[in-house]
Amino acid sequence: MLPKIKKFALTRFEYRFDRSIGDSQVFFENSHSVALELHDDAGNIGLGFGHKLFEPYPSQATMEATFAKYIWPEIEGQTAFELTQRVERPRGGNQRDAKYGFDEALQIALWDLASQQASMPLGKFLGGTREKVRAYASGLDFHMSDEEFVEFFSNAASHGFDTFKVKIGSPDPEWDLHRLELLKKTVGPDCGIMADANEAWSCKEAAMRLTMFHDAGIDLIWIEDPILRNDFAGLRSLREMAPFTQINSGEYLDLTGKRMLLQAGGTDIINVHGRVSDTMRIGWLAADMGLPVSLGNTFLETGVHAACALPEVEWLEYSFLSNEHLVDTPIEFKDGYALLPEKPGIGFALTDAARNIWSAPDPVAADALKTAPPCRFISK
Structure with a gap:
């Protein structure tokens, strides 16, 4: 019983x-x-x-x-x-x-x-076979000065992260390009770069900016939420207009919206977050459609469990947020990977x-x- x-x-x-x-x-x-x-x-x-x-x-x-x-x-x-x-x-x-x-x-x-x-650790209970998942360093950095930006990403690189996501979407395209080039200079040319515009652009404007970045030698792994979340037709068109990068979308949509986005062909990567049941359900659908899944920010990185359980997940976001003082054993990171806890459940408790x-x-x-x-x- x-x-x-x-x-x-x-x-x-x-x-x-x-x-x-x-x-x-x-x-x-x-x-x-x-x-x-x-x-x-x-x-x-x-x-x-x-x-x-x-x-x-x-x-x-x-x-x-x-x-x-x-x-x-x-x-x-x-x-x-x-x-x-x-x-x-x-x-x-x-x-x-x-x-x-x-x-x-x-x-x-x-x-x-x-x-x-x-x-069982939650990741194993969910059916996972992996012990770790790649993590990228995310700065949530749009309002940082250049000096703060360099310090933050230099620090992230010193701790073993080799892939980084920056916030762009300024009214000035040159500002966006400057931050991307500054990141490349800071972490080195061989590191991976992602960018997140948080719905700042129209479809046509997004295509123009992405082409500008590409022509300047910035090879993005993905651009996240470049246009409005429910512009499924625009997202589908943008996938065709910018074949040199991937579109990552779905962060702002509920479970039903994510399903509709996938069915509309509006994204190359579906972005999910902390609700375990919802994440697993949309993850199963993405696997059925052969599409990658990314785990965005989850409180205290509990998303590592779903990430290790869903084979289509390639990345987990880590934003260096100061919440770790609330629990006894925060999720561990090593050499740019988030490690699945060995303890049963999510692996930690309130202090x-x-x-x-x-x-x-x-x-x-x-x-x-x-x-x-x-x-x-x-x-x-």
Whole structure:
């Protein structure tokens, strides 16, 4: 008999990143997240994280009341295994905003709990055979000065990363070209380069810029989200107009949108993120269509599990974000690879410091936010 879920706990976090991050459209400095823990009657604790980019979560008490009213009745007394396998019928009013804002945390926590009960790392529980996946260093660097940019990517290269993604999409094409050339000069001509425009361009403008970069000797592995996410016809056309690079898209689309993008032939690589069930489902479809999958940023790099389980995944994004102080054993990286943890589940748990020092049960005034310690690869 599988253990049943008997209790939940939420921990709210709010702190300042150790650096400002952003792209051609947005800029932010603070981390807003929530940890969900699901306890079973055998003593296992499944952990999942949700996060917001721009605004804090409501108070912890408010979130607990919402979870208790709308989510808890659906999972109390059930097994994590049955809940991870359940296929729901999305119709009418039950198509709400991702389980009242808890969907990502809930998916991860349930899969963590189920794989702990099986005494397997989540990546193995998902059917994976790999122990590691290639990772690329992502700067979220659009608002960095050139000096900060050089320092960041030099540091990433010194830690064994040999492939890098930069943010472009400036109104000035020469600025974009300058940053790409600066990266190449910083990390060396033999390193791999990717770029992310965050929907800054029209289809025709994207084709012109990509041709400009190519003619200047910048060979991009991919261009990410060059135009609007739902312009499937434009993305398909861009694939034809820029045969010298790959189009990576799908980051901003939900599961249904990703399916439609694949069916429309609008991307060379499908970009997925942290929701384990959704990621596996779209990964299976991509495998059926023979298309590569990339794992974008996932909170504390939990995406390494799905990445190692899906054979079409070639890359995992790593952005050197200062969240690692929340858990006991963050995901390891070696020689440009993210390593699958050996521990059962996702491989880590909340620390006492996370609960007692970094938790923020209520919203914090901006001038009172604590700054998180730097990522382990960055010394300050």
